[in-house]
Amino acid sequence: MMSLAKGSFWHWRGYVIIKIKGLYLELFINQAIQSGVMLRDVERLSEQIMVAKVSVSGFRRLRVLCRGGKWQLSIVKKVGLPFLFFRMARRKGLLAGGVVALLLIYLLSSVVWFVEVQGCEQVPRQRILELAAQFGLRSGALKSAFSGKVVERQLLLTLDRLSWAYVETRGTLAIIHVAEKVVPDPELTMPGDIVAAFDGVIEDLLVLRGVPLVKEGDIVRVSQVVISGLIPPNAPLHADKLAKGETPYIKAEGVVKARVWHEGYAEATLVQREQTVTGRVQRHYSLVLGTYIWSWKPAIRFKTYTSEERVYQPGMGAWRIPLVLTVTRIKETVETQIPIPEAQALAQAEAAAWEQVHGKLRVGTQLSVPGQTEVETIIVDGIPVVRVHVTQEVLEDIRQFRPLETASGPGVYRPVLGPPPKVQPVPGP
Amino acid sequence: MLQISAWRWLKERLSGSLELPQDVIMDLPKVIITGGMQLQIENHKGILEYTPRCIRIATAQGEVVVNGTRLRIHIIMPQEMAVAGCIDNVNIVD
Numbered sequence: 001m002m003s004l005a006k007g008s009f010w011h012w013r014g015y016v017i018i019k020i021k022g023l024y025l026e027l028f029i030n031q032a033i034q035s036g037v038m039l040r041d042v043e044r045l046s047e048q049i050m051v052a053k054v055s056v057s058g059f060r061r062l063r064v065l066c067r068g069g070k071w072q073l074s075i076v077k078k079v080g081l082p083f084l085f086f087r088m089a090r091r092k093g094l095l096a097g098g099v100v101a102l103l104l105i106y107l108l109s110s111v112v113w114f115v116e117v118q119g120c121e122q123v124p125r126q127r128i129l130e131l132a133a134q135f136g137l138r139s140g141a142l143k144s145a146f147s148g149k150v151v152e153r154q155l156l157l158t159l160d161r162l163s164w165a166y167v168e169t170r171g172t173l174a175i176i177h178v179a180e181k182v183v184p185d186p187e188l189t190m191p192g193d194i195v196a197a198f199d200g201v202i203e204d205l206l207v208l209r210g211v212p213l214v215k216e217g218d219i220v221r222v223s224q225v226v227i228s229g230l231i232p233p234n235a236p237l238h239a240d241k242l243a244k245g246e247t248p249y250i251k252a253e254g255v256v257k258a259r260v261w262h263e264g265y266a267e268a269t270l271v272q273r274e275q276t277v278t279g280r281v282q283r284h285y286s287l288v289l290g291t292y293i294w295s296w297k298p299a300i301r302f303k304t305y306t307s308e309e310r311v312y313q314p315g316m317g318a319w320r321i322p323l324v325l326t327v328t329r330i331k332e333t334v335e336t337q338i339p340i341p342e343a344q345a346l347a348q349a350e351a352a353a354w355e356q357v358h359g360k361l362r363v364g365t366q367l368s369v370p371g372q373t374e375v376e377t378i379i380v381d382g383i384p385v386v387r388v389h390v391t392q393e394v395l396e397d398i399r400q401f402r403p404l405e406t407a408s409g410p411g412v413y414r415p416v417l418g419p420p421p422k423v424q425p426v427p428g429p
Numbered sequence: 430m431l432q433i434s435a436w437r438w439l440k441e442r443l444s445g446s447l448e449l450p451q452d453v454i455m456d457l458p459k460v461i462i463t464g465g466m467q468l469q470i471e472n473h474k475g476i477l478e479y480t481p482r483c484i485r486i487a488t489a490q491g492e493v494v495v496n497g498t499r500l501r502i503h504i505i506m507p508q509e510m511a512v513a514g515c516i517d518n519v520n521i522v523d
Contacts, residue, residue, distance in 0.1 A: 026476040029476050041501060041504075
């Protein structure tokens with residue numbers, strides 16, 4: 001029974017707060033409960049005044065009880081939904097406005113106001129939106145005016161780069177989720193030939209894709225085609241490519257090892273010239289004020305000299321006054337020649353020459369035989385100079401991929417057909 | 430010596446031997462006190478006195494006197510009632 005006294009239940013049914021005035025209020029309470037009226041929050045304010053909460057039906061019964069005149073009953077407050085509805089019924093404009101507002105909210109939420117695309121990287125976002133708009137999915141469209149399934153199907157049919165599409169509707173936002181196909185790197189399938197990066201003699205040729213134009217023992221020149229990517233005319237793939245409108249070319253692949261001779265050259269002097277400062281100094285001055293320049297530069301009286309310039313511009317912090325003083329110190333120098341031991345000069349030149357050779361070698365190159373060194377001493381401008389020429393024979397992978405250039409590219413590359421051209425023998429060591 | 434009617438004696442014996450609730454069989458009041466803030470009474474017979482400091486409630490066994498401050502009747506129905514406020518003490522008077 002106590003659970004029936006829950007406040008929320010009374011609020012829904014409605015109740016009144018009443019004031020009872022009179023004597024013997026305990027008798028009033030007893031008679032009220034005997035009449036079947038439930039009273040809540042009964043508070044005695046004074047000897048003759050009491051307030052209580054009672055349901056609407058209970059109040060009607062209490063009014064009958066108070067007809068004898070012993071007690072005076074008055075309503076302090078009316079609480080609950082029924083009274084709210086009565087008040088609202090008197091304000092028809094408010095009711096109508098509420099209904100219209102609800103209708104508007106319902107109508108406006110039935111429209112897609114925003115369209116987003118997620119997941120596109122290569123495919124232009126605008127293209128997807130335009131396609132979706134063609135099938136009804138656009139900003140301002142009713143949700144019932146388009147079908148997500150239809151939009152998804154049309155996107156996949158029209159855009160080859162897409163592998164999956166899904167239209168999601170969240171309230172007034174429509175999101176087009178797409179996933180693009182992963183296409184292989186075009187460089188992996190770019191048609192072209194394998195050419196020689198260096199002059200050499202073919203030692204080992206392994207063809208993975210393409211047609212070899214040389215054989216082991218052949219001499220090749222730089223940029224000579226070694227493995228061609230042209231599909232032979234008698235191959236079925238040749239006709240297939242032509243039927244598709246593509247060039248009958250593939251990406252040639254293979255390993256081309258050849259004996260190559262790399263050369264290096266360097267020089268070193270046996271006398272080192274140095275400029276030594278004698279201590280004698282001459283100064284030149286230049287003063288610049290805006291566009292006016294004053295300078296005092298007497299003739300330099302030294303045969304050989306070095307100069308050093310200093311600029312002075314007073315100021316504070318980043319601010320400078322437009323007055324610049326330039327002082328140039330000219331120091332007399334004398335050339336001295338320091339002899340360098342021949343062994344040291346030779347070592348320097350040899351190291352430089354070998355560094356040139358090693359800079360040309362590729363990773364994985366094998367040195368087939370020890371290198372050869374030629375040393376020569378000459379006089380240049382009265383100074384002895386050591387010249388070192390080194391040659392290194394290596395077994396190296398000389399392949400270099402050269403892509404096929406189309407007619408629209410820089411120049412036209414004509415594929416090499418037929419037997420390799422006759423080449424002059426490469427001078428060996 | 431307290432005079433107990435035969436009928437009451439019989440009801441006591443019956444409820445004890447048959448293990449029936451005494452408040453139902455013998456119409457005894459049942460008082461439940463929650464802390465010092467709320468008191469519930471079942472099987473009451475009406476209010477004898479009600480002031481913010483004292484509430485006297487009639488029962489079949491006598492009366493229950495509740496003393497405290499700012500007492501109010503939280504809810505009252507024909508058989509049950511609840512008193513709320515600062516309850517100092519509760520006396521059952523035969």
